[in-house]
Amino acid sequence: MFANTASRLLAHYRENARSLPWRASPGAARTDPYRVWLSEVMLQQTTVATVIPRFQRFLDRWPTIEALAAAEDAEVLREWAGLGYYARARNLIACARAVAQRGGFPETEAELRGLPGLGDYTAAAIAAIAFGRRAVVIDTNVARVVARLHAIEQPLAETRRQIRALMDALTPDEDVGDFAQAIMDLGATVCRPRAPRCEACPLQSECAAFASGEPESFPPRALRRERPxxxxxxxxxxxxxxxxxxxxxxxxxxxxxxxxxxxxxxxxxxxxxxxxxxxxxxxxxxxxxxxxxxxxxxxxxxxxxxxxxxxxxxxxxxxxxxxxxxxxxxxxxxx
Ligand code: SF4
Missing domain, CATH: 3.90.79.10 (Nucleoside Triphosphate Pyrophosphohydrolase)
Known part of the structure; x- marks a missing residue:
């Protein structure tokens, strides 16, 4: 099942990949790690539509990581204004300087995780998308797709290890960058949180949530705590x-x-x-x-x-x- 799932997803991705300014076309050997990293940091908690013009502006000002590393802190923070979560901007500066100092991004997930501000997800995404290294890439969209494929009945926060094991089993040894982007795209455009478009989904025949007749009810939502x-x-x-x-x-x-x-x-x-x-x-x-x-x-x-x-x-x-x-x-x- 898993090999077929990956091939079906990859075939769907080749036909339907979103065109995004930080992305290489499906099948391209490698993507510039600077673009992958910058986009992933910007996309944490900020929508794709908001990020696209801001990403372009950042690249116009600082086309390389060395240029960003040499920028004044205040200039970078000014350019970041409105994107929110300003700890990200401070980590961005620190990470750019660390990468420039070592002469480029490391290629392994473990080394990437050692850079300022890079958590498990971002390190895995850069390793897979920029360097073609096999990595288990799980963002919220991916977790939802996996939870639905297996009709997991607990909220995502309680099933991280299970989702990781299932995603590991699903991840192929080749085309890992495209596979990661394929399943992220599927979650963003087809297997959406509300009103999933199961009729357009390449995984419908193997999806337990679809078979249940109520795909949207998976995974169940965790109870929201009132914010102080x-x-x-x-x-x-x-x-x-x-x-x-x-x-x-x-x-x-x-x-x-x-x-x-x-x-x-x-x-x-x-x-x-x-x-x-x-x-x-x-x-x-x-x-x-x-x-x-x-x-x-x-x-x-x-x-x-x-x-x-x-x-x-x-x-x-x-x-x-x-x-x-x-x-x-x-x-x-x-x-
Ligand atoms: S069939 Fe529906 S619920 Fe299942 S993965 Fe596809 S879009 Fe999501």
Whole structure:
């Protein structure tokens, strides 16, 4: 069954592969590891549609890993603005420098895993796609396909070892890069979380979830825990058509990114009158950020011209806070 499954998937992939800017055509011997790595880091928690133009812009600015390694931290963080999960950007810089220093990417999964920010999935994906090394590549899409093929009745978080063993058995010794991309594509475009397109699936005849008549119910969803709610204040300090910005500490959430200065985030809402409030979802909590007017600059920072605020490289939370204040101001003027 397994050899047939892999060949059916590969045949389907050759006909239906998504054309993505970081990808070589099916059957190509190798793909540039820089492109594979950059795309995989960007795609963690960010959609393909969002990543495509950002990936192109990154490559235009830094066409090689050596160029990226030589870039200023602040420039890379600015270019990353809006992609979220800023620890990724800091690891990206550290990894680029480590790779440039050793003269290129290592080819084995074990060595790749030793690079900053590379977990099991990314290391396996680069080993397979860029270097043609046999590796068991499992992202969320792949895990779902495997769980459905075998009609696994527990949530994915409880079956990681089982899924890994099944995926290992499914992975061929050759065409490993194409196989990894084939099954990822199948999960993204055919075996979708909701409304899987079983009628277009090359694995339908061997799929236990399809045979059950309710493919979408596999794997069962884990119960969602309510995310805690936190509050913070950001200071709006404006003078001579410029806004006072600071850089957040290198470690922690939004580390190293430009921001409005402000309070620590806590469980208590600020008591002061606010100019605007934005709600923002982080992975482990939601934040209500209240923007509060202040008159004196606070902390180490700089005056950023208001008419160039879009180029400040603010992460989404602060870009939204600035827009909310400017929108409220325009509405007041129009009233
Ligand atoms: S037959 Fe349906 S449920 Fe099974 S792998 Fe294909 S798309 Fe997914």
């Amino acid at each position: 709610h936190r509050f913070g204040a950001a200071w709006w300090i404006e003078r001579n058509d410029a806004l006072w910005l600071v850089r957040r500490p290198a470690r922690g959430l939004l580390g190293g990114m430009p921001a409005l200065p402000g309070s620590e985030w806590s469980d208590v809402p600020p008591a002061e009158p606010v100019l605007a409030t934005v709600a923002h979802g982080f992975t482990h909590f939601t934040l209500d950020l209240a923007v509060v007017a202040r008159s004196e600059p606070l902390g180490d920072g700089w005056w950023h011209p208001m008419d160039q605020i879009a180029e400040a490289g603010l992460p989404t939370l602060y870009a939204r806070a600035v827009s909310a204040v400017l929108d409220a101001r325009s509405e007041r003027r129009a009233a």
